[in-house]
Amino acid sequence: MLKVTIPHLGNSYIPLSALFREVGLEVILPPPISQETIALGAKLAPEFACLPFKINLGNFVETLRSQTIDLIFMAGGVGPCRFGYYGQLQQEILRANGYQVDFLILEAPKTHPRELWEKLKKYLPKHRLTDFSRALSYAWQKAKAVDTFDTLANQIRPLEKKPGATSRLQKKFYHALNAAVLHKDIKKIVNNALQELSSLSVKTEFKPLKIVLLGEIYMVLESQVNFKIEETLGNMGVEVKRTIHFSEWVFEHLLLSIVKPNWRQKQFLLAKSYLDNFVGGHGLETVAHTVDAAVNNYHGVVELAPFTCMPEIVAMQALPAITKDLGIPVLPLIIDEHSGEAGIRTRLEAFVDMLAYRRSRSRGGELLEVVSRN
Amino acid sequence: MKLYLGIDVGSVSTNIVLIDNQGKLVRKLYLRSQGNPVASVQKGLAQVIKELKDYEIAGVGTTGSGRQMIGKLIGADLIKNEITAHAVACLHLEPEVRTIIEIGGQDSKLILIKDGIVNDFAMNTVCAAGTGSFLDQQAARLQMEIADFGNTAATGNHPVRIAGRCAVFAESDMIHKQQMGHPMEDILAGLCEALVRNFINNLGKGRDIKPPVIFQGGVAANQGIRKAFERILGHKLLIPEQFDVMGAYGAALLAQNEMMSQKLSTKFKGFQIINETITTSSFDCDACANQCEVVELRQGNQLVACLGDKCGKWSNQIMEEGLAIS
Known part of the structure; x- marks a missing residue:
């Protein structure tokens, strides 16, 4: 059986391992991202490459050190973001360091999803289109399940009475979902987990602050490098609305971009007064979602970007103008392999204090009372 | 006289203030940490209470990058980030x-x-x-x-x-x-x-x-x-006159407000900490992929605090043991 591996990106390993298993490949996942992974990647990558590039590279090296891998699956792209060229460059770097391995770089199809299939087919033992579409629907089911659960978890966490209860359920759910093989099992696991989550005992009188989390996709989705920001904010009593989900991203790039090429229309309109260009990556989305957060009365926005990220740096320049016009506070956080947890935490705590104070001031509260309560 | 203690453990300096229950400054101290925050807090506390009579510490707040460690060591009632602490002190004075x-x-x-x-x-x-x-x-x-x-x-x-x-x-x-x-x-x-x-x-x-x-x-x-x-x-x-200790001032104000409005009694462990031998050691926890660098704080031979573990595996254990002892 052909052995393949993929880089980590949040929980995407759950649907992706299901997909590849279903088409008859053996999936070897890299060990979970650790300081060692980051150090390995940073050593091999150019210094000013973005953090996701370095961590992908670290993932590959950690896998290749202990296993023989036939093929690495990597996503690619054509936009102005450097991500489009990650795979090609990573392959070169790995070869130069003595790892002979093939890459299959999957890009969004230009005309029809079948294009993707044609590229994949020759590697697969089960290579009828029906096998592939069944595998896709199976992976899709898992991807949706993860995102549905995470969305609800972010609403429950600030309200939980027993600290850590939500996160414990979340961990358990990921584990069970990853192990599930049959459609009906997945359905049952999801329903049970959602049921369990909704019946956690919660504080009813507490009104959490609401923060929108946005920015560069890897930093937003990968909790091992964003210092578990959703959990951290949730534990501070904040309801987090994440704007990027793996399932949506796949849906937009595999399907929407073909059947509805103007799917970004709404975002273009929202962002228009501040950024009138698709700058690549999630730059446009960052601006659009910040406007959206202000209009929908969120209390604040946290933007995550890897150091040297071009699209997010462009978007970041537009955000102070939105703050000025629409009154929504934004905390930009730039993260790289040198970032320390303490620094990030300090900024998040201060931001939450500020939001709590702004909210209570509008209701006539006193500074000292609000911030010491937090 | 009831006093409130504010300690700002920064990267370069350790600052300590004492305020009264009106928020007025009683004592202040700016001390270079010289890479040893614990020793400088001990030294600072000894200096700040020198020749002070008839007082009682009714609340303690810590801030600065070392706020967690020092907070745990001395028994702080309130541990606050330095951005909020600075803003609080500044708004109080101006x-x-x-x-x-x-x-x-x-x-x-x-x-x-x-x-x-x-x-x-x-x-x-x-x-x-x-x-x-x-x-x-x-x-x-x-x-x-x-x-x-x-x-x-x-x-x-x-x-x-x-x-x-x-x-x-x-x-x-x-x-x-x-x-x-x-x-x-x-x-x-x-x-x-x-x-x-x-x-x-x-x-x-x-x-x-x-x-x-x-x-x-x-x-x-x-x-x-x-x-x-x-x-x-x-x-x-x-x-401001207190420009060099504003973080500590803010922490003291926050602690004072918290203790007075909530009518709480302080968790402060007392000034005997000045003469204790405090040692720190660290190790890498290998229980999961986080590989946290855990710091242990010992007072004499007794383990008094653990820091740096993301999951609470070590720090919670101390809390439980601490409860069992007291």
């Missing part, structure tokens, strides 16, 4: 303030106030050029006292152009200007301008810096930096 510039050992902050509330803030992320540590380092290289450094810079009337983007390049630029024969005061004034410009470009981007502007933190003692800010911003800077 309710009309619109802009707070704070530059400490390794952090710089810009806090904007609107209608008496914190409206926006920025803190340096990837670059520490222009903070106290860098100025210290340059003073040491020139074999100057840090106080003379600022005073000399303030006398420079023709600041030379120096690249302030990066501390290393700023240094090589300075060396080059020295070798070109520029007078020292103009080079130092140029350095101050470069650092101030770096601050404004990094933190002030897209933000309105409106007067009254308050400048606080250890670097506010530096005449050269003060003058450069005033020249570039076009506003006069206000320097």
